[in-house]
Amino acid sequence: MTGQRVVVPGGETGHVEVRAGQLVEVVNTLGGQVVDTWFFSLEDPDEYTSMSHSRAAMRTLRPRVGDSFVTRSRRPIVTLRADTSPGVHDMTMPPCDPWRYAQLDARGHRNCADNLRAVLRDTGRKCPDVLPDPLNLFQNSPADADGHIEFLESPAAAGATVRFEALRDLLVVVSACPMDIMPINGGQPREIELVALEPDEEPE
């Protein structure tokens, strides 16, 4: 067993580096927690998951098992291999950031944008001028037939797990979203886990 396991307290951030072919799991340990997730190529700092390009490539707003996320240059970078949650994820929202909390009268609130910046800084990596939108795992922000979007509680149960396969050598960054004003995390950010596995460690 050579896998790495990172426990991320609610509101905080974690990361792992994996080689192409390795697997990465995001575990909703206690349920109901949104996890902002980014994948960056270790070789090329300009290559990372782009949600707009991935929506176009996948022809969907919600990723399904078998879908591959792409970069701005439309190259596949990571594939969704398994999902034990209800499959409710968001590919449309930016990370929460200081301006969002200022609008909500909560200046100085911890936020996913600064969590990502901290990881990029601490790992000595270039931070894009415009932060890439995350894959918001377990986020329930559906659009109705008129295009109206709502922010609802996450339906992910305790232990719900999403598994990815790295198609390139990757830095994987997660933020256990600290939002406790809007209802997306049930009002209380909770712990999650980030797990890196070797290909032969994949559960059946």
Ligand SMILES: [Zn+2]
């Ligand atoms: Zn957030």
